[in-house]
Amino acid sequence: MRILIVNPNTTASMTEKAATAARAVAASGTEIIAATSRMGPVSIEGHYDGALAIPGLLAELKERQGLGYDAAVIACFDDTGLEAARTFANVPILGLCESAVVTAGFLAQRFTVVTTLERSRVLIDNLVRRYGMGDRAKVRASDIPVLELEDAGSGAIGKLRAEIERALLEDGAEAIVLGCAGMTDLARELQEIYGVPVVDGVAAAVKQAEALVSLGLSTSKRGSYASPLPKSFTGAMSGFSPVLKVG
Amino acid sequence: MRILIVNPNTTASMTEKAATAARAVAASGTEIIAATSRMGPVSIEGHYDGALAIPGLLAELKERQGLGYDAAVIACFDDTGLEAARTFANVPILGLCESAVVTAGFLAQRFTVVTTLERSRVLIDNLVRRYGMGDRAKVRASDIPVLELEDAGSGAIGKLRAEIERALLEDGAEAIVLGCAGMTDLARELQEIYGVPVVDGVAAAVKQAEALVSLGLSTSKRGSYASPLPKSFTGAMSGFSPVLKVG
Amino acid sequence: MRILIVNPNTTASMTEKAATAARAVAASGTEIIAATSRMGPVSIEGHYDGALAIPGLLAELKERQGLGYDAAVIACFDDTGLEAARTFANVPILGLCESAVVTAGFLAQRFTVVTTLERSRVLIDNLVRRYGMGDRAKVRASDIPVLELEDAGSGAIGKLRAEIERALLEDGAEAIVLGCAGMTDLARELQEIYGVPVVDGVAAAVKQAEALVSLGLSTSKRGSYASPLPKSFTGAMSGFSPVLKVG
Amino acid sequence: MRILIVNPNTTASMTEKAATAARAVAASGTEIIAATSRMGPVSIEGHYDGALAIPGLLAELKERQGLGYDAAVIACFDDTGLEAARTFANVPILGLCESAVVTAGFLAQRFTVVTTLERSRVLIDNLVRRYGMGDRAKVRASDIPVLELEDAGSGAIGKLRAEIERALLEDGAEAIVLGCAGMTDLARELQEIYGVPVVDGVAAAVKQAEALVSLGLSTSKRGSYASPLPKSFTGAMSGFSPVLKVG
Amino acid sequence: MRILIVNPNTTASMTEKAATAARAVAASGTEIIAATSRMGPVSIEGHYDGALAIPGLLAELKERQGLGYDAAVIACFDDTGLEAARTFANVPILGLCESAVVTAGFLAQRFTVVTTLERSRVLIDNLVRRYGMGDRAKVRASDIPVLELEDAGSGAIGKLRAEIERALLEDGAEAIVLGCAGMTDLARELQEIYGVPVVDGVAAAVKQAEALVSLGLSTSKRGSYASPLPKSFTGAMSGFSPVLKVG
């Protein structure tokens, strides 16, 4: 089984971190392939960055179709382009936020997602509500710019830990979800420190991808995830045009 | 006051139709400027088309910034790229779905949105729920490809009317919202035929834009719609990079 | 276009303030007519005052029907009698709370309504939920009796500002809605001070009224807002009886 | 214990029917006093009638205060004026809809309310949602004008039974709630015919009133049901003014 | 009328306390019979204790069927086994949580439930949401083990009072619900101290039981509460097998 991890931002060190996290949990027969977007922002912080990361994401998904992959993971906690990717692909596509909150839901009745910036907090809170966890999960921002997570001396981990401690104290959180792909390397250690489940989205998504492939399940092609209709695309987007059926 | 209408698909005849509808309701002091996306799909039917229409939409919003506009309307009922556009712009940005369901909410306690294809129905239903109208509005698909609305002989209007009649009979609909920018020219006639309010998103959005500008209100720059952070964008997206602050 | 502003309490200075706010935002072709209720309480603070203000409100709406108005605004943030007025009238009727929260919804994903007394807070919170904004808006009371807003020396503005500051700090509010008609004159100044959109219900409702009239839309007469059935009314209410159909 | 039943419409035969239903279920020590509103509409069908029935309702509640009652029931399924009455009174006040749906909730997980006209259906559906039963209860209209329930030859019962049968067949209803005070005499017979619990609001409200009085519980005077503040009321409403405190 | 109070834990002093509370509010013609479970835990603190208390509860309900009772109350605030008991019995079955929150709902628009341990808080919060009160009621834990309520010197009452005070101050609670059967003797005194309604579940459930019996209403046997199907039960549960129908 081959699982493609696509980092929808263009920062290769984050891709590497995600790939490492993915390989650490992958089953013995699973090969992890990692790709970094080649067009778009260096990090995804808010709606604007996210929207402009989607073409780069879809380009990676498309380019690797020939080589073959059995499922793909979008390595951003905002679930950037998740719905578009699901209509595009004929394999399962997983997002970090959906995978992580679902995983936490098996372990805890109430939990808290700790993300980076305030601008991402509401965006993720909207996702959490859409995934049906609005009554069970709170979302907190720890005021860390995404790329500070790549910089050991930035003080980011201290801010993250302080916010986790507030979640445990004030929210009655029974588990913690790390709300950014760049935190993937911290999950195990934080779980040991705090003694509650700490869920990382990259790892969670890889296991969901393996599960769906093993089950012979793929995205429904009926209704909202139906394959894109053949039509003309123009300009810089012309490469994304589904083939037009002819007579 | 200048309101920019951006059609996020590349079909100029739809832009023209939307501009006409906009001008028909614009206040005397309002100038309507219309723009058609120059990169992306010819019509937006589902998540894939929508995601790939966003860069074209943002490019139009950006290019016309120098010329000046006081508010902008995204002329697609899927509210394509609405959140990204709001973070980008320092003027009010309106979407058709949000404007239309809000408008219908002043007129009726229960109403039905009639859109085109099944793949758009669930997408719009998700929007309607996010806008808080899930308990009040039902969404129906009338099985009309978007571009058939541009073709008088396609039978599209018959299908649309049949679905409106089902909404009145089965849903207890007190008003109808037309769920596609391509239906904008039909609202008045359908309102006369059925004797209930029929709300068109283009017209509704223009009036909301005028209202916000008159009120001296613009998108909040605090929290989820904060301006994009300065950072590097790569490849085909490099033109979208917010300027990096220096020193 | 003529828009009738009815103050459902009997305090003429509040009517004057609302009319001034309305005129400040009205389009050039819009005439604002203001009316003060002649029966009912001097201010509306809670359910009791509100219920007993409705006949006075409806009387004003009725009396001015002959003179003609194209839409009406009920100048109380509790949306007093809004549903009854909508069944009565054959023109659009706007409430301040519904207009303001809808307007804020175009500008911010999360916002806070700051109202007067605790007894009004829950009432408005119920409205906010009914309008579908329960997940997005918080309601706060600032412990100001309504009529203190008419008294410059009352300290009311200090209390209001303190509560706005708490909303920004604790709620992550991206915009503020002023939750009382008596605060209408403060919106612009507070917006400048705090740098977030500050929405006033009177102004918002006037623009919604203008929008609906321009769009040729009026309250649905099908279903819950159907015109009152002809029947006999007794006692002090006899003047409100719809005409009985004969033969 | 004395329970006051106030019919907020002016039709004495409906009051009589409600009083009979109340007496049939009252405990041995409970005295039922019935009052008919003396100002307002002959029946309550929709928001307009309901709003204009409130002063008459409050007048009856007020006038009988001297004589004494331990709780009051508002004998209309729209829970007309319920919140205003609760702020007014220092005894428990019950509405039919709230009492009936709560009662049905002890007996069934899913149930259907069958009311009279379409215009009342949405109004009651809104109440049902506010009372937290939106996921469990469906509301249906049987197209019966309220006063037809007073006329044995009107065919009203046939329409009501047809709608109950649809509820059982199509909704999976486990119980039925009769959604109009005028149906109070039919509950027992319909329960025998259909073999599911049939809940009448008048009877349910009387038992809730008895329960609250026995428990020594009354409406909270903290927050949203706090007593009306002393202030001046004008015109036809002047009799409703709470006394102004004097220095 | 005979009402059976079953304490689903095995602590007889709690049964006694509940029976005393029940008798204090029972109508003159109501006989209270009390039973203590003879298999299961000494107190119910969380899901595990609750699940294992159900057979003991059902055994008591079953054994007393021959003697006759007209309704039963399950004397635990977790509504332990409520749904199972309702399918079993052909009389009304009441739970403390459902009865108490419904009762509070007639008295207050916002209220707080104060329970014992954190592990019970989320469990009760889930119940409160299921009963439709999620938007109106908050649940707090006061960190009191259940059996400390039986021990006057434990300091439990101090903790409970501190939590009630936080509810009044921070939640805007208009009423308090005591969230444990072991608190039943404290309601009256706390109501006097704090001047807001304080609802005890035992008392509330007794009155609901009386109400349903008086109304001739019993649990629906259609749908989710239908009587258990005749089938074989094995092992320690064999005594619970409904009789198998024979040819």
Add this chain to the structure above:
Amino acid sequence: MRILIVNPNTTASMTEKAATAARAVAASGTEIIAATSRMGPVSIEGHYDGALAIPGLLAELKERQGLGYDAAVIACFDDTGLEAARTFANVPILGLCESAVVTAGFLAQRFTVVTTLERSRVLIDNLVRRYGMGDRAKVRASDIPVLELEDAGSGAIGKLRAEIERALLEDGAEAIVLGCAGMTDLARELQEIYGVPVVDGVAAAVKQAEALVSLGLSTSKRGSYASPLPKSFTGAMSGFSPVLKVG
């Protein structure tokens, strides 16, 4: 990795079917151990059967603790005893309904669960809402007694297929979830017939169990799933008592 599948009913052929389904999807390193409850009902149809199946379920979980298992699956679609089991165990515990609806949620935006009897439909609908899928999933009953699924000549499959067809036609279902452990052998075939994802709970739960174990995640022991407190259990339940701490 060893995964324990516990069938909470006492029908060994259903256990066998579930174990076969589990082994068919288990990873190469996963050993499936199957256990059949030895006390309780032969099938679980509704709340009564479910509640009385929990001790038998917990007994199997307990007895096999010494032998060791890394996760357990409760092989009933009603998620019988899931919360109690989670407090008991220090390994992940999975239910079929939660696992299946979560799995379907990765594949489809709208889907339908098809279960057996009407009495189970509402029970499962309540679960689906609790798991946050109430807006996305509909539940249908196909009127099949559980044990008919064990009888090839019963016509059960015909009824099931008819209900799936209604779901596709009337609900706009994009995927189907099989709502009974006894349907586990039908998923693959039905998926081929209907061309939409068909999710079986047993298989889904096994993969979730594998995922959680691989991720080093287990049920939170903080808050609602905290380990049972040491206390005395009496009578037939005495074997379930957690050990009392001494000194």
